[in-house]
Amino acid sequence: MDDSVSWRLSDMANGMERSRILSIAASVRAMIASGEAVTPFTVGDFSPSQFEVPSHLTEAIVESVLGGETNYPPAAGLPELRDALSNWMSVRYGVDVGSEGIIVGSGARPVLYASFRLFLEPGDGLAHGVPAWNNHYYVHLNGAIDIPIQGTPESRFLPTAADIQSRIEDIRVLILNSPLNPTGTCFTRNELKDICDVVMAENERRKISGRKPVILVYDQVYSTMTADGIDHVHPVQVCPDIFDYTITLDAISKSLTGTGLRLGWMAIPPPMAPPVVALIGHMGAWPARPIQSAAAKLYSNTALLEEYFEDLDKRIEDRMSILKNRLGAMRNFGVNYVEPEGGIYLSTQFDLFKILGCNTNEEIRTWLLEEAGVAVVPFQAFGLEADTGWFRISIGAVSVEDIVAAMDRLDSALKIATAHEHDA
Template sequence: MDDSISWRLSEMANGMERSRILSIAASVRAMIAEGKSVAPFTVGDFSPAQFDVPSYLTDAIIESVNDGDTNYPPAAGLPELREALSDWMIHRYDLDVGSDGIIVGSGARPVLYASFRLFLEPGDGLAHGVPAWNNHYYVHLNDAIDIPLMGTPESRFLPTAESISHHIEDIRVLILNSPLNPTGTCFTRGELQRICELIVKENTARKSTGKKPIILVYDQVYSTMTAEGVEHVHPVQVCPEIFDYTITLDAISKSLTGTGLRLGWMALPPSLAAPVIALIGHMGAWPARPIQKAAAKLYSKTSMLEDFFDDLDLRIYKRMSALKNGLDNLNRYGVSYVEPEGGIYLSTHFDIFDIIGCETNEEIRVWLLEEAGVAVVPFQAFGLEQDSGWFRISIGAVSVDDIVQAMDRLAQALRNAYGS
């Protein structure tokens, strides 16, 4: 970096990493613009051409704009939206924080950032699974101590009570995400219960010493998207005592496939709400009034929402099936995956180092892109540094046909490389 730039910036800004996923996605977009056949399995976004948001929502946004809803919204969110979201959280997850415990922000990111700011002092331990989406950036932003919990294919890349127990004394905030980005795997009841009980036990012990408790940040932005036979579980459903220590994050970005509409929320014990409202206010990270009004209407229509989520599950299922079929056919070349359980991602193992003659994930990524037009993100972008051949495939921007064609190109490229 140019000295005169680093001299002017803060240490925090100097050390800030650019999102690796967005850099890869930008290069893929450039190739597509040049007319190359590339399946963009990279971004965790939804292409509006493939996944449209409910028209009831967009109609209500337009109506609200036409009604002149252009002034500041209240800092915590419109009362009718907080009410509707509170009812939804009870209906769907048995989580009752009341409307006072719901605070909205412009997407999940501001409420995620707020949850870290509320509890972490510089030097506090922030524990998170690896691979996982973006946590390592938040460790840096908060000057926290990084406590990575290494996932393995055997644990479906999820952190376990056992892995957490090794660091329990150093943890101030534990973030869990289920369904998990980047792996598409979900906690079972038993797995989540063991983790929650461990936290409650540790916090009970801390009470008598005055040491601050472990706060569980539970990021469930993909919670409405689960594969057939898989249930999404919320911590209070398996361990009611965790309520006082749990911050739940959710958003319409993924659930309604409306990443650009920018509406997320935090559900937390209402006694903790005041500083969050102040922080969101200082950041000015409120969602616009029209999206709040529209979401309040939609979230009052439970059956309309449930229908949308069922249909979305079906659309995800069709894409995942095409993908799994294609990858199953490549098994003999060393391609495998972890069964997807939720969200829009598939963890894929391209153990093709010998076939294409390389040593790093980056070389595999470039080979897949250039030889097969398959754009994927290596697990290094999610904190797993080893060159182990693991990649994230996202189906948010592709059709079933795009997937079938990409798998055909990949099969051909592997056949050529293998010489058969």
């Protein structure tokens, strides 16, 4: 940035980075608009033509607007919505914060930001898995110390209890996300229990020393989307005592494929709720009244909701099974993936360094885009800096036919590249 601009801005503003995922997605959109055959496996968004939100929700939104529900909602959210969400979370996940422990925001992001502001002083340690979605931006916004806990293909890219244990003394806030964006993997009961035990043991020590405890922020925005045979697990289900130290984040952005409707929420032990309500109020980051009123109706009708979730899981599985099949058939070229367990993502390795004679993920990404029309996001955008050939594939904006066409192009491009490698 030009000095005359940076001179006027705060250090925080000067250090602000744009989302790398959104930058890649914007360039892919431009290619598609200019008529190129590119399949957008890039954004964590949904194409409304592939994944529509429940019609009950849209009808109730229209009804609410026509009924004149256009004034400010209360800062914490409409009481009927807080009631409905609190019941739903209590029945589905065993998280019982009552309606006063539910605070809504315009998507998961404002409540995510609020949960960091609630606990972090500048210089406090914010620990998160790597790869993971956007945590490094929040480290910067809070002046926190970054504590990345690196996952490996063996840990399905999830942070492990042993690695968290090795940094636990430095941690004030630990954020976990399951199902994980970008990897599509989920904690098992045992994995999560081991992590909770590490946190609880540290908090017992801090009770004696008087140091502030470790807070667990559990981001479960993909919790309703799980593959066959996989259960989403919440920390209080495996470690009830962690309730007092846990903030849960959720949203309809992914679970109802309504990213543009902007409704998320936090579930927090009620005594800690008042400052969050104040912060959301000061930011004006509450969701519009009509979406709140419509969601209150839908979340009171759990049978309808479950039916929607089940159908959505099937549509995700249709796409994942083709991807797995086709990518699996490309193993000889150096293509590999981690079995998807939840969410809308597939961790895929394009180990094409030798075939293409290149050294970086960026070169592979460009080749996939230009030669095969396959647009993916490298794990560098999620904090994993090593050039290991790992990428995120998202299925939110593609049809089954789009996937087949993309895999056909990829297969041909790989065959041509291998033939050249042998010629060389």
